[in-house]
Amino acid sequence: MIQNQLLAALSETEHRAVVCHLRKVSVSLREVLHQANAEIKYVYFPETCVISILSTMEDGSTVEVGVVGNEGMLGLRVLLGVKKTPHLAAVQVAGSALRMSADLLDQDLKGVGSSLRPLLLPYTQALLSQVSQSVACISQHSIRQRLARWLLAMRDRIESNSLEITHELISLMLGIRRASASENLRELQDRGLIATRRGGIRIVDSQGLENIACECYRIVKEEYDQLYSENSR
Template structure:
């Protein structure tokens, strides 16, 4: 049987964009964490002790209403990090962070984050640019939820997810998708069936496979393209994705998923 390889920190593109000098300071403090589907990374109002750099997982940030209803406001994957509130001056977040695609992330303790920030160097610059990209994603999500159909919203969300994965498969139920979009389950079911009939995806028992990305882009609204262009502009390191080979092993501690 093939052996599973341990994800490397440089599979996260923001960490990979750091200079060797900065990596040498931060990488010894990184801890590898396994992220299980539907597990909660940050809970609303709880203190934050780490920032997370996903390597092959996707995390959705959700706003939770008083009645328990939830809507995803952005997704985070290997392009950046989870936990901007920690370095923007806050100790907690009003949102819940939920794993929507299982995988791994490296987490960096709060003291090391703040110590590196005090240097006012490369990590600070990259994180601020990444924060601006997230602001664009949140703003465009609000516009999309208000003005575009469920079909278009689902296409946008699938495309954003595909941008953060190295494969074209997603595992999630219709109920989960409905919570992500903040709509009724029936609406997501109808939209998924239409996409399947058009040959863009296949969907069965909580498993989605994207068959035709170009068709998804054609069926999506302009919101996806706006977010994509702004992200590429702010994060020029993203297109330069390199396969990591012959990288020296870094000692890491593999931990179970825990709340931050």
């Protein structure tokens, strides 16, 4: 069963041509898949894992500017003919992914009958929309709104209301103090929207969480929903 939605959109013939270049790998929590300003050696098609694209400041602090789950691929700069990335990419939910050599992907994309290019181009647009919306979100919305959006986005990608994440991870992803993460999580729990436990969070009231989340969640979700709809035709 193909768990990555981009690869699932390939025809049977196209999939057979691509699958020989893919290797299934297990990735662990916080494993770094791409180093900032380093050569991209592999691209990843997540299956059950979730990967964060992080911008790192001079003081070492980080903030998430993009996230990739089973809807897409990590390493889109290869599509643009660029083999380096300014961002760090690290695993935020452990799981499996399909890995391909960046050189092999580059060769496929340059081919006349590339099967991946028609899928990756619209996905690139969706990811760029996500990144630009994240930038606006950081500057315009409260921590509580951003936290609600982030929890919902995580839920969508792992397709479960039970999230194996810590307060520390949330603070790193949102670029906030751990105390602020804990305070806002406690407020969401007091409202009956989530239930927290050591090392995890369970979403109890999705609609209530959506009501608190900023419009960025809806905008990005609609972009990806449109992508999935077009790929299924």
